[in-house]
Amino acid sequence: MSNYYQINELDNCAVIIEPNNKIKLGHKIALKDIHKGEYIYKYGHIIGKASQDIKKGEWIHTHNLISHLDENIEFEYNPTICDTPKAKATFQGYKRENGRAGVRNDIYIIPTVGCVNNVVKEIEKKAQSFIKGSVDSVFALTHQFGCSQLGEDQENIARLLSSIALNPNASFVLFVGLGCENNSINKIIKILAQYNRNNFAFYNCQDVDDEIEYGLNIIKSFIDKAAKLKRQEIDCSELCIGLKCGGSDAFSGITANPLVGKVSDRIIALGGSTILTEIPEMFGAEQLLMNRCKNQKIYEKYSGLIENFKKYYLDFGYPIYENPSPGNKEGGITTLEEKSLGCITKGGTSPIVDVLDYGDIVTTNGLNILDGPGNDLIASTSLAAAGSQIILFTTGRGTPLSTIVPTIKIASNSNLFNRKKNWIDFDASSLNEQALFDLVLDVANGKYKTKQEDNHEMAFFKKGVTL
Numbered sequence: 001m002s003n004y005y006q007i008n009e010l011d012n013c014a015v016i017i018e019p020n021n022k023i024k025l026g027h028k029i030a031l032k033d034i035h036k037g038e039y040i041y042k043y044g045h046i047i048g049k050a051s052q053d054i055k056k057g058e059w060i061h062t063h064n065l066i067s068h069l070d071e072n073i074e075f076e077y078n079p080t081i082c083d084t085p086k087a088k089a090t091f092q093g094y095k096r097e098n099g100r101a102g103v104r105n106d107i108y109i110i111p112t113v114g115c116v117n118n119v120v121k122e123i124e125k126k127a128q129s130f131i132k133g134s135v136d137s138v139f140a141l142t143h144q145f146g147c148s149q150l151g152e153d154q155e156n157i158a159r160l161l162s163s164i165a166l167n168p169n170a171s172f173v174l175f176v177g178l179g180c181e182n183n184s185i186n187k188i189i190k191i192l193a194q195y196n197r198n199n200f201a202f203y204n205c206q207d208v209d210d211e212i213e214y215g216l217n218i219i220k221s222f223i224d225k226a227a228k229l230k231r232q233e234i235d236c237s238e239l240c241i242g243l244k245c246g247g248s249d250a251f252s253g254i255t256a257n258p259l260v261g262k263v264s265d266r267i268i269a270l271g272g273s274t275i276l277t278e279i280p281e282m283f284g285a286e287q288l289l290m291n292r293c294k295n296q297k298i299y300e301k302y303s304g305l306i307e308n309f310k311k312y313y314l315d316f317g318y319p320i321y322e323n324p325s326p327g328n329k330e331g332g333i334t335t336l337e338e339k340s341l342g343c344i345t346k347g348g349t350s351p352i353v354d355v356l357d358y359g360d361i362v363t364t365n366g367l368n369i370l371d372g373p374g375n376d377l378i379a380s381t382s383l384a385a386a387g388s389q390i391i392l393f394t395t396g397r398g399t400p401l402s403t404i405v406p407t408i409k410i411a412s413n414s415n416l417f418n419r420k421k422n423w424i425d426f427d428a429s430s431l432n433e434q435a436l437f438d439l440v441l442d443v444a445n446g447k448y449k450t451k452q453e454d455n456h457e458m459a460f461f462k463k464g465v466t467l
Contacts, residue, residue, distance in 0.1 A: 113146030133227025237271030242383030249331030249396025253342020284337030
């Protein structure tokens with residue numbers, strides 16, 4: 001039996017899947033002689049070119065493989081759209097007044113500015129003894145921003161916090177401000193004015209005598225109301241699943257990511273939605289996604305998003321293709337196009353139905369592309385803000401990170417799964433699509449609590465000046 005795995009018949013390299021004295025697990029081996037300047041193929045696509053002659057059986061990595069990406073490449077729309085078969089299924093969730101459905105009965109405490117982080121954390125702490133009934137959790141979402149930002153950053157923070165408050169997993173939301181910040185309570189109220197305000201409350205700490213007692217009394221009233229809510233049968237077309245990878249290794253693109261892609265297609269077949277983000281980790285594979293846009297208009301939105309993100313890099317004087325990370329390389333990933341080709345498999349084969357700006361909320365069921373960077377916490381936060389009730393997070397090296405909504409950690413290899421059972425929820429090396437889909441429904445139904453679900457973190461995509 002070979003100690004390597006050839007992913008696609010067009011590939012001239014393979015991945016080491018058993019210990020080898022010469023080549024690390026997960027790294028690439030040449031299947032034939034490759035001359036300097038020749039392309040190297042993996043996943044059936046080019047992942048770079050040889051920087052020197054490579055003999056059959058030799059190790060392929062940063063010493064002899066370089067990116068072939070062209071920063072000035074021009075894209076075109078050549079549709080290759082696969083129809084997604086339809087199916088039906090339900091889950092037990094919480095129907096909200098706006099028609100959406102949550103998989104958790106949570107209460108959020110959101111500071112408009114980092115200055116009141118200690119206040120909201122104290123309210124969170126005191127609120128724990130009052131939790132009852134069907135309430136899953138009460139938690140504060142602290143952050144360091146909300147003041148001294150200018151322009152786009154200031155607008156993005158307000159939009160993102162407002163979108164987070166609209167996540168269907170939240171039954172009630174308390175906004176706590178200081179009273180003098182740029183990101184004022186009034187700005188949040190204005191953004192949320194078009195929505196039903198029955199499940200929101202707002203106050204500034206400078207306007208009340210005891211900010212802890214004032215906020216805790218509001219949370220107590222929220223708990224009383226939320227405790228009476230009950231799960232009910234809801235069509236799976238209401239599911240919205242975020243797709244994310246972090247700490248990837250060479251097996252991520254073989255096991256975890258393709259497996260998530262199959263589950264993504266299955267959710268979409270049920271009428272639901274999935275969201276793919278991490279725009280820089282599409283570089284080198286963006287043409288494949290462009291061809292899956294459902295029409296010319298969506299293609300133009302997506303290609304424009306790619307170009308704008310590249311411009312963002314260039315405006316700061318950084319190379320567009322400054323990727324993969326040191327951890328990725330240690331795990332066997334050499335070039336950005338190799339990383340991207342593995343990354344995008346999380347999106348399955350379904351057509352792309354919409355392209356969302358950072359802070360936008362999903363409105364079209366199907367596969368959505370969301371503007372945002374690859375940074376794990378920033379991307380996960382934006383997926384929750386876009387409406388994801390659950391995030392599928394694949395990893396080859398492992399991470400304890402969690403965010404606002406339940407995050408299912410999916411290991412690309414059994415070694416990680418067995419070593420980090422306090423982090424990891426699922427072993428993708430089994431390639432068991434049904435088991436992963438069943439786990440998603442168990443999380444949605446409230447039957448399974450993800451390993452890091454009690455940790456709640458968020459972060460913003462900041463681009464500009466801080467005063």
